[in-house]
Amino acid sequence: MRRLWEVxxxxxxxxTIELVVLAAVALAILFFLFEWAGDLLDSGGVIGA
Amino acid sequence: xxxxxxxxAFLGYQLYVTDFLNDRVQAExxxxxxxxxxxxxxxxxxxxxxxxTVPEEVEEEAEEPEPPTFVRTAFVPESAVPQGxxxxxxxxxxxxxxxxxxxxxxxxxxxxxxxxxxxxxxPGQPGNAVISGHRTTYGRPFYDLDQLxxxxxxxxxxxxxxxxxEIREIHxxxxxxxxxxxxxxxxxxxxxxxxxxxxxxxRLVVQAELVDGPNFExxxxxxxxxxxxxx
Numbered sequence: 672m673r674r675l676w677e678v679x680x681x682x683x684x685x686x687t688i689e690l691v692v693l694a695a696v697a698l699a700i701l702f703f704l705f706e707w708a709g710d711l712l713d714s715g716g717v718i719g720a
Numbered sequence: 721x722x723x724x725x726x727x728x729a730f731l732g733y734q735l736y737v738t739d740f741l742n743d744r745v746q747a748e749x750x751x752x753x754x755x756x757x758x759x760x761x762x763x764x765x766x767x768x769x770x771x772x773t774v775p776e777e778v779e780e781e782a783e784e785p786e787p788p789t790f791v792r793t794a795f796v797p798e799s800a801v802p803q804g805x806x807x808x809x810x811x812x813x814x815x816x817x818x819x820x821x822x823x824x825x826x827x828x829x830x831x832x833x834x835x836x837x838x839x840x841x842x843p844g845q846p847g848n849a850v851i852s853g854h855r856t857t858y859g860r861p862f863y864d865l866d867q868l869x870x871x872x873x874x875x876x877x878x879x880x881x882x883x884x885x886e887i888r889e890i891h892x893x894x895x896x897x898x899x900x901x902x903x904x905x906x907x908x909x910x911x912x913x914x915x916x917x918x919x920x921x922x923r924l925v926v927q928a929e930l931v932d933g934p935n936f937e938x939x940x941x942x943x944x945x946x947x948x949x950x951x
Binding site for chain 1: 726734825827852897912914919
């Protein structure tokens with residue numbers, strides 16, 4: 672986390688915003704992956720879809 | 721550590737968070753279902769008088785078979801509701817299922833509860849109405865579907881009334897075995913879900929025949945007529 676903070680460009684307030692955006696993107700990707708992988712557990716039981 | 725955390729987060733999300741989300745949607749839908757069905761009831765067309773040609777029962781000793789007869793009965797039609805809307809209430813006492821059924825089997829609709837395949841008849845109408853539901857996530861409405869036995873009853877309440885079905889067949893099939901959704905003589909209800917637990921490899925299919933409800937007489941006559949044609 673500290674390393675990421677050091678790598679981010681700009682002053683501290685800008686880095687904070689960048690960090691928030693990165694966290695949101697990471698969460699969105701994670702959510703998408705969870706949804707996709709969830710279909711392997713249980714796709715809803717539809718026939719022929 | 722990172723990977724283990726990710727797997728735990730995934731399982732927690734699928735097994736608990738999705739249940740929580742589904743519980744809220746089901747509770748809201750259940751609270752307003754009676755009012756919605758009542759509102760829909762006022763817009764339904766009147767029952768239609770219909771005639772069905774039914775073959776006479778053939779006795780073995782009879783020299784000549786009796787000609788078919790016309791039987792007058794009433795048919796209570798009901799059309800589907802818009803995609804994603806509540807269609808009715810599914811109750812399976814044997815396994816404690818009491819869920820609002822929604823119209824559609826797309827991903828978003830199935831997150832809300834069991835979904836009715838839009839290209840099949842509404843439950844209680846002639847043909848084969850198909851309802852699909854999650855087995856292990858999103859409220860897991862069909863978790864115990866494998867506990868059902870031949871003869872168990874399934875009830876579906878729609879705007880025209882309560883339709884009672886009795887289980888006749890249970891199958892485990894491949895996900896693309898669409899024959900289980902094909903038309904059947906009379907009125908049938910087919911429930912489908914993933915099989916086994918925690919896997920979407922196969923489908924568990926429960927097929928039940930209408931034994932009581934507004935269209936029971938009409939559906940029975942249709943089934944007899946169909947059997948007569950096939951004989």
